[in-house]
Ligand code: SF4
């Protein structure tokens with residue numbers, strides 16, 4: 001299953017991902033309603049992209065009183081049925097990552113939908129801080145990087 | 157909509173704010189950013205206004221594509237009558253302020269009057285409040301931003317502010333945003349300080365609707381690929397502008413020890429690779445894929461442990477070759493200090509380099525020098541002088557007046573040694589071997605300047621066919637030493653850069669340092685998809701021409717003449733002592749320079765005194781200015 005993988009060390013803080021995400025989903029340059037957002041510690045130069053983690057056992061789904069939140073097994077994403085959603089924001093408060101947004105005008109929530117399997121943010125992220133990859137490959141990459149550091153330490 | 161942003165008039169004397177719409181007619185003629193700045197300045201600043209008096213207007217303008225996914229749509233223009241030159245003041249900054257201003261519902265803020273006590277502006281989703289800033293006065297330019305974010309309770313607030321240099325009305329104080337971004341030139345920070353305005357804080361969540369969202373995404377993906385596939389983007393992404401040093405120093409095109417040489421030997425510690433020891437990665441401005449800014453933590457020295465960003469090529473020159481020092485750590489320390497104080501790095505380096513040469517020539521009064529050791533390469537003196545300039549102490553207080561004011565204080569015999577045009581110092585580049593770049597600094601609307609008409613690619617020996625494709629004229633020479641054909645290259649670049657500044661996109665992603673970057677053709681398409689406004693590339697270049705011409709009118713109204721479109725005397729009298737054979741022993745030839753200037757005026761439709769003719773004004777729709785439409 002592919003996941004939206006984040007390598008925050010590569011992030012330059014440009015926020016182009018926020019922009020193109022909002023253009024795709026809202027038809028507007030509207031970072032406040034982007035499904036991915038960059039959290040910054042500007043005074044330290046640290047930038048961290050945050051988006052829905054498509055939890056297996058999703059807290060947002062668990063708290064929904066009308067069972068509007070389900071899983072799309074094909075893309076491995078968590079979805080909200082907006083016909084059922086009553087706009088109570090229980091899910092928004094329940095999300096431990098704070099990545100569920102609420103559209104005041106529409107009275108509905110929004111979250112990353114992986115652009116139905118072709119994430120726009122990934123296409124525009126020049127540094128490849130964002131990738132759309134098989135979950136096990138993401139970890140394998142990290143494992144190898146850690147092993148390389150270990151190897152070097154041992155050699156020294 | 158990209159076109160529904162508004163304009164706020166703030167009168168700090170009266171404590172009032174008035175919000176108005178921008179007529180579509182003005183959008184079509186000036187777009188936004190620097191274009192609208194020129195219009196607003198020409199219409200709201202009477203000739204003869206004291207730049208540091210309450211009647212001067214400080215105008216902040218986001219570009220028309222700022223905040224949209226146009227490549228590097230990050231920029232914001234800040235303008236006023238300049239306290240440095242007495243002419244057009246205008247500076248451009250990247251970062252995240254311009255886009256946030258638009259999300260807050262505004263494109264332009266025009267600030268007039270003077271507050272009785274320090275204030276800041278809080279701009280938030282359609283409203284502008286004037287708030288007390290007593291507690292912020294005296295704070296440095298990074299601290300001030302942090303404090304405002306804390307006070308306003310939102311880490312995403314963006315701030316444009318001044319440091320102590322602006323408070324003290326140093327005539328080249330800049331306006332700062334983020335860790336290092338600055339509207340650097342022409343003293344806009346001093347104007348802010350004169351108004352008792354410490355900061356403008358902005359935050360907004362209003363969407364900018366795109367005319368054709370899917371079409372825009374499709375084309376922008378292509379355009380980003382085009383930009384990023386160039387070698388230049390790769391170099392910028394790795395080194396930032398520091399790479400330019402290696403090129404100009406090895407050739408002999410860098411100003412050294414004020415103006416005594418054009419090359420600096422044994423300067424490995426200034427080369428871009430020297431930054432490897434300090435950098436911890438790159439940061440980008442809003443919406444930019446190129447990421448040209450280093451992030452660093454100083455591992456040693458005076459500011460050990462401090463986080464900073466940059467430096468630019470400008471600082472390598474200013475605190476390197478210009479003052480005869482070759483230490484990247486020194487450059488970083490000076491960079492750190494000018495950013496905290498809110499000073500234009502370039503002007504600071506130039507003024508200090510000049511003082512060092514004056515000292516060497518015995519032209520500085522001993523009581524002013526005091527215990528300062530002004531020998532070339534002494535970074536202790538450089539650091540102390542930066543501090544003294546910002547706080548206006550001793551010699552620093554004299555230098556804080558900028559070229560014109562300092563020459564007045566130190567006497568006419570010092571004038572020859574100061575490398576300025578119209579009262580603004582030149583970049584630490586040496587244009588004696590390159591007539592096109594010399595014409596550029598002589599004619600730019602804001603004084604000696606490399607960002608308003610420089611045909612930098614003239615240095616690349618591009619085949620004439622490529623030059624013809626870019627500049628749209630046959631017969632341009634690939635030799636940077638010749639005078640023929642260069643005025644047109646300067647005029648073309650002038651139009652392109654004015655356009656880029658009006659759009660609020662980054663010059664580094666236009667034909668500036670690389671020929672393979674977007675120009676009017678690409679911008680016309682982006683504009684259509686994003687704003688729905690239809691322009692041909694020719695019409696866009698005409699907007700660039702209109703903007704520069706209106707800036708010219710501003711300067712003429714303040715009394716500028718042909719004599720101001722000149723080079724420092726030394727360009728004509730002292731041949732370059734160093735460099736490759738092609739650049740060594742070169743001066744600018746006075747007669748051929750004047751001929752270039754004639755041709756430059758002719759190409760604009762200006763008379764030989766540099767005044768636009770009535771026909772030219774009519775053609776550009778400028779004959780009725782000031783029209784006071786908003
Ligand atoms: S596009 Fe990539 S580099 Fe830019 S902010 Fe998003 S994650 Fe970071």
Ligand code: SF4
Pocket residue numbers: 051052053054055058059060061078094095096097098099100111
């Ligand atoms: S919205 Fe939050 S809780 Fe729900 S799936 Fe995404 S990350 Fe998990």
